[in-house]
Amino acid sequence: MKKNEILGTTAENLGKSVYLSVTDSVLEEIAKAIPIVSVLKAGCSAYQNIGVKRREAQFFIFVEECERIEEGAILKIYKDKNNIEMGMEILNAIEESYLKLHAKMIAKLAILYDKKRIERIKFLKYIHIIPKLTSYLLEQIKDSYDQYQIVKTEFQGKKSLGAERSKLLSYELVSLGFLEATSVMGGGFHYSGTEDLDFFYENIYKEE
Incomplete structure (x- = not known):
């Protein structure tokens, strides 16, 4: 599945009222709202491409950091249909990032924005800058x-x-x-x- 197809499907799912029942893993919950997770998990062993493995690792670091900061925050963010733009910006930033610290900073930024501690323009500025920081x-x-x-x-x-x-x-x-x-x-x-x-x-x- 191409990146634009994954993002398109993700946007569609994020715009729906997604019912998330209790499961044993927070990643299983997220996979229901964000197809990219299940795609990455299912295809990880089959892919030899370094870029795919890097994106997978970055995404899971992002999820883990969100959970560390506030348990359940990432689920709440992705269930809210008003966060479609933020969700797309996050996925794009993770796509471009390569340092573990990048993924952690993206997670902190997402929660700050969701809690309205920063304005939209500031969120967009920082999400653009973070992957560029060597x-x-x-x-x-x-x-x-x-x-x-x-x-x-x-x-x-x-x-x-x-x-x-x-x-x-x-x-x-x-x-x-x-x-x-x-x-x-x-x-x-x-x-x-x-x-x-x-x-x-x-x-x-x-x-x-």
Whole structure:
């Protein structure tokens, strides 16, 4: 089954009133609402494709993290027909992700959005960003948060950062919305943390 067929079937099922009876496994419950799970489970042993195995692993990490945060939350999310868009964005982000931390962050983001702790536009922004965060950028986000501590603490100017890669890094984090660059007299920039840096690290990135 092609990805677009799986997603189409998923969207159709998510839009219905799906009755979920009590079963022995939360994954069996989810499989009733999301065909991609049963497809992955049934086909896992037959597939040699690394990409398929990666997507399967990422999805189950996502489910496990949701259950760890709040038991039953993922079932509630996928039973709600109002969450079709979120469900599709989640599946797409998992498709593009490759780090275990990506899947965990997607899970935290889904629950934050479902609990209305973030607005739709913020959810869409973060779900787009998460799969793009390499191990290097994730370490730099953590280092930035640890070094500067609070959202509005002023970062060092790029001249004092020295290395060219630091200048490139600053540009990347600015483009992602985690740093803000302010030009200074004499040339160069000062970098300051944004609300996104603080919120993203504390609520989505940081492991408990």
